[in-house]
Amino acid sequence: MTQEVPGYRKVLTHLQVMVKFSSVTLYPVVLFLNSLLFLVPCAGGAVYSPALTDFVFVVDNISKMFITGPEVIKTVLGEEISMEDLGGARVHSEITGNAHFFALSEEECFDQIKKLITFIPWNNGQKAKMFESGEPKPEYNINKIVPEDPTLPYDVKDVIRAIVDNSDFFEIMELYAKNIVIGFGRMGGRTTGFVANQPLEMAGVLDVDSSDKAARFIRYCDAFNIPIITLVDLPGYLPGVDQEHAGVIRHGAKVLYAYSEATVPKLTVILRKAYGGGYIAMSSRHLRADFVFAWPSAEIAVMGPEGAANIIFRKEIISSADPDGMRKQKVEEYKTKFANPYVAASRGYVDAVIEPSETRKFLMHAIEVSENKDVTMPHKKHGLPPF
């Protein structure tokens, strides 16, 4: 903490500048915590400096952030904890969600910064630089990634890699709330933000942490003219007392707020499950998505067939001589009637049911068409998102 006094003053000036910037989101603010270029550790009021930036990079064993350090915790509580366990790079990447990029070495961190810069524009009046387009790598075969059975997992990042230019997907917050995947890729050379449910982790549910993670990223894309592609495959919100008591309603609402507020092009692809409130939240037509595509495997319904059959056909199942057989029959009935994209499409909530192999073509075309999308919002000082 030898640099603390001059460093702290620097941080405060920096802080004022950043608050000014972030209130109008004029410039992207990127800051990294590093022994060479910033305070180590970053403690007390100084931590608000990184917290107010758009992206925080941390390096394993070097970066540390906390409001009250181990010393204070020891004096007040008698609890002993190392700086690393309290607020090390790994803690902020995996548990707190304060850091966006985790690197094992400073070199890796610098490479991440260089790469991020290529995806974002210089200011909020511009678009990100165009790059030359390239086809996705053939090893990502989009027809073979998603299993048909909606209860089986797969890695949704492979679907993204099968869609984006050169299969180059730059993930953000890779280690935090892994049940949702966010990051940048390019479609026809244009920077695009991706938000995707990850069925491989926690079945891809929305919960407090994943809602927080997604909502902020959606607002980032909106602030810097980056179109958003949403890939949907989720069973709904995570049930549980801990989630409800942690305020999953308010946190989940952030995703709905962020999507409906965003005026950048919003494209949605429903890969498989899209049930209930989760379906609404994931950039549905109801939240002003510009284009909604669905694969033939899509199931757009109020809940999964098992749950729905149990509720809707409750009486028939209970009064039947063979309740288990009846339940199975009703589940099948529900599956054939509602577990498809066509009911939603007939109501105008889906624009087209497309083959997986056509996804890239359709998305690139949609992005091109909506290139000049311009929405004027009514004047207001600021909105009131469910912070």
Added chain:
Amino acid sequence: MNKDNKLGFLNIDTSLYQTRISNKFQNRSPYKPADPRIILSFIPGTVLEILIEPWQRVTKGEDLMILDAMKMKNKLKCNMDGVVKSIAVKKGDKVSKGTVLLELE
């Protein structure tokens, strides 16, 4: 990076989904309704004074302890009529949030 690559099952609306289960979800503590007979520290701090003795009769609203926390001398009040069954801390103890301070009966 990911030590726990094993797939488990997660039940959402009676459907079982095969997926990785996060540590946070696995380690979550099951919900227990709060027991009014057990007084917990609501804030991390230091026990400054204990105003009651074991087996003393106490009434609702009575001061039980003074907990020095966040530069404040916080009074812990009794939330029911009863008898002090046991006191789990002594004067000067540092306690974290949620520590059992005393039990009533």
